[in-house]
């Protein structure tokens with residue numbers, strides 16, 4: 467048997483201290499998360515003040531030669547919009563080259579508009595405080611559940627400095643039907659964090675009736691926020707689990 471090392475106790479103490487230090491410094495990502503918050507982007511975290519719609523119209527002009535049909539963006543998915551554009555222009559939605567060309571053009575315009583000197587958009591009031599409050603709990607995992615393509619979503623959150631808070635998500639390039647994005651987001655959250663999240667402790671935070679329907683379809687909770695184009699009364703009519711006037715109000719709902 468190997469004799470005990472003269473410095474054994476000290477070394478064990480050192481290792482113990484190092485472990486305690488590591489635990490104390492452990493990043494929020496490594497801490498065990500018990501709650502999952504899936505955020506919509508437009509009207510919930512970010513208001514591009516029309517830069518998103520302008521980019522779609524600009525891409526339409528470039529690819530189809532006209533402004534395209536009137537579009538309702540609230541809660542829509544980019545693939546759903548693509549279907550409408552193709553129907554309007556009598557083009558095949560399965561035309562992969564056309565889709566690639568359209569989305570490439572759209573992303574270029576979006577990136578350009580969001581970085582233009584006169585870009586009027588920004589984060590929705592209280593977005594940073596809500597994200598910070600959730601991160602501070604140490605048990606909230608954050609992800610995206612948005613109708614934007616993944617690239618469009620990344621352009622928007624990166625532009626507003628919150629990209630690093632959302633390491634995974636389900637996007638409008640995954641399905642045209644937003645109601646199919648919930649299970650995907652749960653699956654990607656489980657893969658990222660190495661554990662399944664309880665649907666009862668999973669929240670979709672969004673500003674439209676489509677976010678509420680999406681949460682219902684996935685069997686998770688919905689916190690509707692009247693930070694976009696719908697009032698609390700209009701959102702309440704769709705029976706979310708909670709409705710908040712502002713993101714400041716959402717802090718107490720999600721962290722208490």
Ligand SMILES: [Mg+2]
Pocket residue numbers: 506507508509510540541672673674694
């Ligand atoms: Mg929205």
